[in-house]
Amino acid sequence: MFRRVILPFLLSLALLAGVSALFAEKQKTDAQTAGEQTVPTVVIDAGHGGEDGGAVSADGTPEKNINLDIALRLRDLLTADGIPVVMTRTEDILLYDRSVDYQGRKKALDLAARKQIAEETPNCLFVSIHMNSYPDARYDGLQVWYSPNNPASKAVADLIQNTAREVLQPDNDRQVKAAGSSIYLLHHLTVPAVLTECGFLSNPAEAAKLAAPDYRQEVAFTLFLAIREACEEIF
Numbered sequence: 001m002f003r004r005v006i007l008p009f010l011l012s013l014a015l016l017a018g019v020s021a022l023f024a025e026k027q028k029t030d031a032q033t034a035g036e037q038t039v040p041t042v043v044i045d046a047g048h049g050g051e052d053g054g055a056v057s058a059d060g061t062p063e064k065n066i067n068l069d070i071a072l073r074l075r076d077l078l079t080a081d082g083i084p085v086v087m088t089r090t091e092d093i094l095l096y097d098r099s100v101d102y103q104g105r106k107k108a109l110d111l112a113a114r115k116q117i118a119e120e121t122p123n124c125l126f127v128s129i130h131m132n133s134y135p136d137a138r139y140d141g142l143q144v145w146y147s148p149n150n151p152a153s154k155a156v157a158d159l160i161q162n163t164a165r166e167v168l169q170p171d172n173d174r175q176v177k178a179a180g181s182s183i184y185l186l187h188h189l190t191v192p193a194v195l196t197e198c199g200f201l202s203n204p205a206e207a208a209k210l211a212a213p214d215y216r217q218e219v220a221f222t223l224f225l226a227i228r229e230a231c232e233e234i235f
């Protein structure tokens with residue numbers, strides 16, 4: 001398959017250059033023909049940030065840093081391929097408004113700001129990037145949650161989960177799951193929206209892999225392949 005063929009060249013953006021030009025030109029032509037943007041804008045949401053570090057690996061690495069690194073790598077891959085991107089954050093911050101009384105409300109304000117970014121981006125696909133953690137250290141593997149509020153969300157989640165199985169984690173037998181009220185953004189957003197738990201920081205072996213830039217690039221490339229396919233087949 002296409003994905004299996006190009007995975008060995010994961011770290012070479014040169015491989016993408018020719019494909020990028022062709023895809024961008026096709027996207028431009030299609031948009032001109034239709035009179036509107038046909039490819040969705042991907043809102044990439046690096047989970048946590050600032051005072052909220054998220055989960056922490058055994059060596060003390062906070063989730064927020066890994067989330068942002070993968071998000072920025074994914075941004076670069078999508079942009080190189082001509083797919084428009086909006087980032088909820090590009091630095092180590094929470095998105096609460098510093099001009100209001102935010103004491104005790106930082107997290108709520110942060111989530112509301114991320115939701116607003118998605119809602120104000122026309123024709124968008126929301127992709128939130130997180131890491132998992134669990135008291136039992138044996139669990140590992142990427143897993144995708146999807147918003148039940150838009151039918152395209154599950155289709156995108158399936159693509160990401162299946163792509164991870166094909167090109168990144170052949171033994172990953174996890175299934176996508178519908179988000180409940182505990183996942184605020186997916187519970188409230190009506191745009192196509194998914195949340196990818198890219199691995200378990202509570203698993204020492206997986207945490208060690210996620211600490212390596214090359215592996216984070218592989219994760220970002222896996223997400224890129226799935227999102228690119230979603231742009232072609234779903235939207």
